[in-house]
Amino acid sequence: MARVKQVSEHGAEGGVERVYHELRRTMRVTGVDVSLRTWAAYPRFFVAMWEAMEPNVETRAFEEAALGLWQEVLDSTVRWEVLGAWNAAKLGPSQRFHARGALELYEAMQPRVLLMVSAVRMALEGQVVGQPGSLGTLERLERGIPSRMAAMEWVVEKPADAALRSVFADIVKTVGPPGVPGEYRALACWPSYLETAWRRLKPRMKDEDFQAVADRLLESARRRARALPYPVALSRERVAALGEDADAVLKVTQALERRSPALLLNLSRLVQDVPDMLRQPMPGASRLVPDWVAAEELR
Amino acid sequence: MNWREWQERQEVAELGNRFLSYVDWGSGPPVVLLHGIPTWSYLWSGIAPGLAVSNRVLAPDLLGYGFSDKRDKFDRSIARQAEAVEAWLDRLGVVDATVVGHDVGGGVALQLAVRFPRRVGRLCLMDSVCYDAWPKGLMAQLGTPGLARRLTPERLTRFLTPALKRKGFATRQTAELLEGLLAPYATEVGMVSLSRDAVALNTNHTQELASKLGHLAVPTLVLWGEKDGLLPAKFGERLAWDIPGARCVKVPQAGHFLMWDAPHAVAMELFDFLERAAPVSHVPRRSVAEELFGSEAPV
Numbered sequence: 001m002a003r004v005k006q007v008s009e010h011g012a013e014g015g016v017e018r019v020y021h022e023l024r025r026t027m028r029v030t031g032v033d034v035s036l037r038t039w040a041a042y043p044r045f046f047v048a049m050w051e052a053m054e055p056n057v058e059t060r061a062f063e064e065a066a067l068g069l070w071q072e073v074l075d076s077t078v079r080w081e082v083l084g085a086w087n088a089a090k091l092g093p094s095q096r097f098h099a100r101g102a103l104e105l106y107e108a109m110q111p112r113v114l115l116m117v118s119a120v121r122m123a124l125e126g127q128v129v130g131q132p133g134s135l136g137t138l139e140r141l142e143r144g145i146p147s148r149m150a151a152m153e154w155v156v157e158k159p160a161d162a163a164l165r166s167v168f169a170d171i172v173k174t175v176g177p178p179g180v181p182g183e184y185r186a187l188a189c190w191p192s193y194l195e196t197a198w199r200r201l202k203p204r205m206k207d208e209d210f211q212a213v214a215d216r217l218l219e220s221a222r223r224r225a226r227a228l229p230y231p232v233a234l235s236r237e238r239v240a241a242l243g244e245d246a247d248a249v250l251k252v253t254q255a256l257e258r259r260s261p262a263l264l265l266n267l268s269r270l271v272q273d274v275p276d277m278l279r280q281p282m283p284g285a286s287r288l289v290p291d292w293v294a295a296e297e298l299r
Numbered sequence: 300m301n302w303r304e305w306q307e308r309q310e311v312a313e314l315g316n317r318f319l320s321y322v323d324w325g326s327g328p329p330v331v332l333l334h335g336i337p338t339w340s341y342l343w344s345g346i347a348p349g350l351a352v353s354n355r356v357l358a359p360d361l362l363g364y365g366f367s368d369k370r371d372k373f374d375r376s377i378a379r380q381a382e383a384v385e386a387w388l389d390r391l392g393v394v395d396a397t398v399v400g401h402d403v404g405g406g407v408a409l410q411l412a413v414r415f416p417r418r419v420g421r422l423c424l425m426d427s428v429c430y431d432a433w434p435k436g437l438m439a440q441l442g443t444p445g446l447a448r449r450l451t452p453e454r455l456t457r458f459l460t461p462a463l464k465r466k467g468f469a470t471r472q473t474a475e476l477l478e479g480l481l482a483p484y485a486t487e488v489g490m491v492s493l494s495r496d497a498v499a500l501n502t503n504h505t506q507e508l509a510s511k512l513g514h515l516a517v518p519t520l521v522l523w524g525e526k527d528g529l530l531p532a533k534f535g536e537r538l539a540w541d542i543p544g545a546r547c548v549k550v551p552q553a554g555h556f557l558m559w560d561a562p563h564a565v566a567m568e569l570f571d572f573l574e575r576a577a578p579v580s581h582v583p584r585r586s587v588a589e590e591l592f593g594s595e596a597p598v
Binding site: 009010011030090091092093094095097098147148151152153154155156189 | 306307311318320321366370450451452453485487488489490
């Protein structure tokens, strides 16, 4: 697959900048993840994708679907051997505080990203996604980033440090394209921790039962995406009509979806390896807006 | 000591929704080391181990700097930094300390001495921002939103490295120093944070102190790099004239980063100061509200 240049938050402009802003506020996270930055390389698709997904993403139903998916992930890995990377890595108290914050952030975000990616992939393949609900009729969540959530900080995809570059290359080779996943770039702020964790995560990924669980999670994500409360009005034809390369968009989306369950399983192992994970922003508060405001926003 | 070893020593203190990373080393009378811009507490790594033999060395990364909170959501002015340092010392149970400030950290130290005098038993100012001697062109430029918007972490490093190599910053430049100083700012979050730090540099916050320096009743040492090309030694002399009983010592062969250029000489001057100058005695300290509003503090 051809390399896709991600759009940084700092470098985003126009419609992409607006969608980034809305994504952060609606998903209640401090940054925009790699998957979404990769989509943003196709700006007209990206804006259309958000218009199609936003009514779902801001609902309680979407959050509960993501929480349910994450619970499945945790249940699948809870009996697996303890990773032991947290205790093995040589980290100081401040470094542990930051690393824990990064894991909490990705734990809150990645299940929702998988739901989005699955929904978009199916819509692009012509499947019916979402229920024929009437927009704005379901409970919506209050927007805004939790005040204590960690910043989405990560190292560049091609770091100067050769050892780290090599770990990144191995990660992409193992999990698949289109780039180094955000949680690994975040953990790379503490290279020894990332290296220790990856050395312990990778062998398990080759096991048959790991693959079987990943396949089950993918099916679960698709099932949950199909059951989203509102229709996802997106198609290859629409993407092509917007002037984007619909085949390239579909390929990227398929690649993102393909690797996400395995990434979630690894994230779950990383999270369960760390004591005192506290700063979960879910469940979010209800958004109390008058109907006419909701109608205007959804217009 | 390289920057990663220093970072491993850092602890973290949560102050409401913000947090400070800091090094707490040794035991004895507390000595607080406050860094400037564009640095972080690592700047003190050359003299901290020696000081820690007979003192409790407390070296925080100021808000928005190093590995303290770098989220884009708060004021980083020296006035606000002084309040954060005060709250942090309160959290650590440090009633009063010898406060050593360099560059912007000197401005923070002055704010502390004027606004929270009971926190400051002795004061040492090193190549400190003061009066209208700052901000300097380089940092003022970095804070310009237009420039910040065009920066990337790589460009920031390319922008700062030659600037820091220029005569006047440090006469003893090493790759280790440069890499260490810029390490926390080599990410998108770090880069934006440094830009916000730069835009918070405000002459008014030192000018407002000018008329109050004559009322400071704290033993004060002014240490200045003789070859400082950024903040000339005449400002150190002026500080020593204005602060009652202050003594100005120029460190030969040292630039702006004098603790890096001449760690031995700086440490010796500090030890001499700590030994000779008795800290001012303090009555039990009042609350922040009382400090700010007097005894009739709003409830």
